[in-house]
Amino acid sequence: MEDNQKKRKYGPRCFGYPLSILFIVINEFCERFSYYGMRAVLVLYFKLFLHWDDNLSTSIYHTFVALCYLTPILGALIADSWLGKFKTIISLSIIYTIGQAIMAISSINDLTDHNRDGIPDNIALHIGLSMTGLILIAFGTGGIKPCVSAFGGDQFDETQETQRSRFFSLFYLAVNAGSLISTILTPILRAEQCGIHTKQQCYPLAFGVPAVLMAVSLIVFILGSHMYKKARPEGNIMFQVSQCIGFAIKNRLKHRSKQFPKREHWLDWASEKYDKRLIAQTKMVLRVLFLYIPLPMFWALFDQQGSRWTLQATTMDGDLGFMKIQPDQMQTVNPILIVVMVPVVDAVVYPLIKKCHINFTPLRRITVGMFLASLAFVAAALVQIQIDKTLPNFPKEGQSQIKVINLGTDVAKVDFGPGNENVSVASLMATNYMTFDTTNLKEMTVSYGNQPLTQPLNVSGKERHTLILKNTATIQTELLLDGLTSKSEDGQNKIRFINNLASAINITMGDTTFGTVMNFTATKYLSFTRGIKKIVVFSDNSVTCKNQSISFGDGSAYTIVIQECTNTTIGLKYVEDIQPNTISMAWQIPQYFLITCGEVVFSVTGLSFSYSQAPATMKSVLQAGWLLTVAFGNIIVLIVAGASKLSDQWAEYVLFAALLMAVCIIFAIMAYFYTYMDPAETEAQLDEDEKKKIENKKDIYENRTGPVSQTEM
Structure with missing residues (x-):
């Protein structure tokens, strides 16, 4: 029953x-x-x-x-x-x-x-x-x-x-x-x-x-x-707390110019309307919320795992050998490390620190967490510096870049005019991209031996071009607009072909066809995933040739020259236009490790500390306050990233690291002057005071002369 x-x-x-x-x-x-x-x-x-x-x-x-x-x-x-x-x-x-x-x-x-x-x-x-x-x-x-x-x-x-x-x-x-x-x-x-x-x-x-x-x-x-x-x-208790605070401020301002006795705490000005228990509990909560003021800076760095760090990973190599990972999958490092580290820190690290007789208080743990997050961004900056060394240097305003590919049988010499770089290019070789002042590029002279050809140059700023040359009965030139203004952001490889055969051909790579390509012409860039692709060429004389491509990485760009097509093989010449991502995503693991260590001692400790320092009825207020620190942290990212105007990403990482380090020092000072308290003991004292107040009132009634009326009792 x-x-x-x-x-x-x-x-x-x-x-x-x-x-x-x-x-x-x-x-x-x-x-x-x-x-x-x-x-x-x-x-x-x-x-x-x-x-x-x-x-x-x-x-x-x-x-x-x-x-x-x-x-x-x-x-x-x-x-x-x-x-x-x-x-x-x-x-x-x-x-x-x-x-x-x-x-x-x-x-x-x-x-x-x-x-x-x-x-x-x-x-x-x-x-x-x-x-x-x-x-x-x-x-x-x-x-x-x-x-x-x-x-x-x-x-x-x-x-x-x-x-x-x-x-x-x-x-x-x-x-x-x-x-x-x-x-x-x-x-x-x-x-x-x-x-x-x-x-x-x-x-x-x-x-x-x-x-x-x-x-x-x-x-x-x-x-x-x-x-x-x-x-x-x-x-809602949050509403009651807000009303209590608001009334205290309003009442204090109302009586600011009058001669009223000073009160021990500014919240005591709410005593005319609110009971002593609510005021005391609100005081306890505000002491903790005051310590929350520096905390949003930690979240400003922490939540960039999903933004700046993911964007950083797009310029890195996701091939770890045993598996291929996507840039946005690197975020899984954090929850994986959390699952491993939380029990390790609780069962091993904290007991060892205690055995060393170090008083590792909650506020000290939070300070260490902020310090570790700052170090994580220093690590991210070091990785970014290495990435920047591998990134292509694209032309700026007023600049143009030209690469020369010599498809001829002799050495080609190119004179780009007074004040510009002159180059010699061996047969079937290519230069790197050369940067010129666009206003100085008026004409060029191409020479094969004693056979020169002068032609005008019509280029616009902030563009990359490829100049292909060939010597047959006459000198042939073709200036291609590459259209590549940035490194591939999705890890795809940009591939194009140049036909150096005597007849038109049809080119297929993987499942993608480039269509018919005439002699001495180039295709547009098309996108391909990493790995080895199958290249098939169909020529006008009914010859079909096949070959395997090189293994493409992530984010590269290649110009592939078709030099030969027989019944068995294709003669291929690879010209690297943009270097593939070479810095492994594994180099992000140290920064993820550091920020996860910071999270373990910051977030877990912060919640535990907050709950231990607030009365039972005010837990929801502190939960709301804690969530607000995360919100304000993300707002800080918007402000700093928008106001800094830093052109280099590594410099922005250093800026965030320095800001958090400064905030960490401020928090350490605040923590030094903080006095830990027991809310249960404080509330018990309130109960005891209330009990004594009732007993004193009862004694007054009992000691009065004359009978006590029913109304008084």
């Missing part, structure tokens, strides 16, 4: 746990998969699909993340003051799912016509849909963030503290599992090619799978609705 009453009161159970938490854990796994999967490919979507530059892509990315951490306050207010947690989760999850669906639709390239470069002609439509989707996602994921975990805790009764603690561990595991799996999977989906009219990286699939998972999350949560304990909204 008693078991049946418990079942009706608390819902069905499994091994002593409410069965309802199963739906909540699955819901959280799917929602985190949806969020982190979408976020993993977001900055590359901005850069490679919407064709925004690095700075705009970074700015919009961090604006989105900041909004995701500002909206939890709105979610908490709605849940605690109006709808309750259950209805808030349902309502905002619907908005969330719609946002994810819109993001998937916005990335379909075949929605519009396309120009020759594969850029959507109606790019405004894609941008509008993308921004709408991201705003809905930010309100959805942020709004449910403070509700889901608390709603899970509500499912347990007061006698199940152990089970509730294990639930939160399981909940945290679901968060990290969803994050890790999605960050591995969605970049793989993105790297696939899809599209009806134009082959593109498959963003519809990369965004579509998270959208489906969010829909599954919503459905699973609804399926468990009849099992949930649904507490009614009881008012």
Whole structure:
């Protein structure tokens, strides 16, 4: 009978746990998969699909993340003051799912016509849909963030503290599992090619799978609705704290010019309206929130893993030998290291420090975390310096670059006019790109032996050209506009062919055809993935020749000269126009390691410290404050990146490292003067004072002369 009453009161159970938490854990796994999967490919979507530059892509990315951490306050207010947690989760999850669906639709390239470069002609439509989707996602994921975990805790009764603690561990595991799996999977989906009219990286699939998972999350949560304990909204403590602070400030300013006794604390000016307990609890919270002021700088660096560090990885080699990874997959290093390092730090590092008789207090741990994050950006700067050495030097305003390829049988000499570099190029050889002042390039003289040819040069600034030469009965020249203004940002290799045979040929490489190529002409650059490709040439005299290409890396550009075509082989000459990415992505691991170490001692310790220093009824206030530090950190990225105007990325990394180091010193000073307290003891003292006050009032009544009236009692 008693078991049946418990079942009706608390819902069905499994091994002593409410069965309802199963739906909540699955819901959280799917929602985190949806969020982190979408976020993993977001900055590359901005850069490679919407064709925004690095700075705009970074700015919009961090604006989105900041909004995701500002909206939890709105979610908490709605849940605690109006709808309750259950209805808030349902309502905002619907908005969330719609946002994810819109993001998937916005990335379909075949929605519009396309120009020759594969850029959507109606790019405004894609941008509008993308921004709408991201705003809905930010309100959805942020709004449910403070509700889901608390709603899970509500499912347990007061006698199940152990089970509730294990639930939160399981909940945290679901968060990290969803994050890790999605960050591995969605970049793989993105790297696939899809599209009806134009082959593109498959963003519809990369965004579509998270959208489906969010829909599954919503459905699973609804399926468990009849099992949930649904507490009614009881008012928002954050609102009460805000009112108390506001009244204290207003009351203090109101009596500033009058002769009133000074009060021990400025919050005591709220005592005319609010009880002593609320004021004391608010004081405790504000002491911790004051320490939060420097913390956003840590998150400003930490969240650049998904923006600047991912963009850095696009210029690196993802071939690790045993596997090939995508630039956006490098973000998985952080959750992998977290899973490994949290137990190691708790079970090994902290006990060793304690054995060395070092008082490694929570605030000291947070300081060390900030220091390690600063070192991570120093490491990122060192890696960027090495990357910059491998990047091509493209012409600036007023400059032009020319490369010479000699297809002739003799040495060719090229005179570019007074004040310019003159070159000699051996047969079937090529120069590197040479940089000229565009205004000085008026004409050129090409000589094979004693046979000169002078021709005018008509070039524009900020462009690369290739000059191909050949000596037959006469000197032949062709000045090609390369059209390469930047290194490939998606890791694709740009390949073109030059036909040095006597007749027209048809060229195919892999599954891509270059069409018919006339003698002494070049094809346009086409994109290819890394690896070895099969090259097939069909000539007009019905000779077909085949060969394997070299193994292409990532981000290179080659001009391949067809020199010979027999029944057995192709004679190929490779001219490297842009060097492939040569710095391995593995060199990012040290910076990920350092920032993960910083996260372990900063984030985990920060939450634990905050909870230990605040009264039980104010935990939600500090949770909101902690989330706000993440939001403000992303806003700092927008401000610093926009105001610095640094042309070199490594310099921006150093700037962020220096800013965090300065903030770290300030925080260390603040921590030195902080006095730890026990909120439970403080509240117990408040209870004792209240009890004494009641007893004193009772003594006064008892000691009065004459009878005590019923009203007085």
